[in-house]
Amino acid sequence: MRGIGGNVGKIALKKTMPIVHKLGAVSRERDNLVDELDVVKKSQGDLHQKFNCFVDKQGEQRDVAPPTIPLFKSSHSLSPDLVNLGKRCDLCDWKKWVIARGEVHAVDPNTHVHGAEMGDGNFSVVLMEIIALQSELRKEDGYHDTLGEVGVGGFVVWPKLFLSIYP
Template identity: 65%
Template sequence: MRGIGRNVGKITLRKTIPIVDKLNMVMQDRDNLKEEVGEMKKSLVDLHVKVNCIVEKQGEQGVVDPSTIPPFKSNCALLLDLIHIGKRCDLCDWKKRAVARGEVHEVDLTAHVHGADLGEGNFRVVLIEIKASHAELWKEVVYHHTLGEVGVGGFVLWPKLFLTIYP
């Protein structure tokens, strides 16, 4: 009774029951999330081991030289990028105007688009609709300089900061 105060009756105690129940639910949800994060970390480590095994086997067969493949990044940024693959997006210019519509196709740093490395912070996007065919590409390549030259169905390299990705 000291913690609650004077003049505590049955009604006051009954009013605190839903609050305590809600607090217990929140704490249980927090514990469940901690377990899920732990499981995801374990599965990420397992995936890292499997990828390394595959790379080593391909290197033994002469298919891929493991030294040319960058190490697997197990950070949150890569995981967040991977969830965008296959999602529709708007490609925006530097004034944040939509110049085309596309679908995220690749987020791997080592992927190539028209002979150029994708690099960090860029996505490979397949064009579905071009709204401004005169819009210039972010990274000039030998063959194409504008979205119109690439055409619908073609791939472009686009910074993820200038993509509006839809769920």
């Protein structure tokens, strides 16, 4: 309770559970990547030994330095939002009322949806059920004004703060 503060109720604790699960998934993924890196380093050392044996057999008596492998550099940093891809979600309005249901399709802010980038803090969602047909889109797409016009199976860009993502 020290980190959360006083007057903590059941609801506040239940709301922190998805965050705890996401952190656990990210830490397991990090541990898996560290294990894979250890395997790659070991295999690189084995290859270095085999190469030195081959050079010795060829009559050269010098030791060859291990090859340097450039580190992988991505243009995008790994995002914690990646764990949300493919998950079911509720689209909420500003009153936090559920107005539609869908599935998270894209989380990268540089993804283009309807000819424009999604931008920071937005997810692309495939609509699976629309409860309030006349609800306005949170980010205009230039083609539609309401969720009903987009229709089931269509894509919308929705702020992640107004998404309730299922674990």
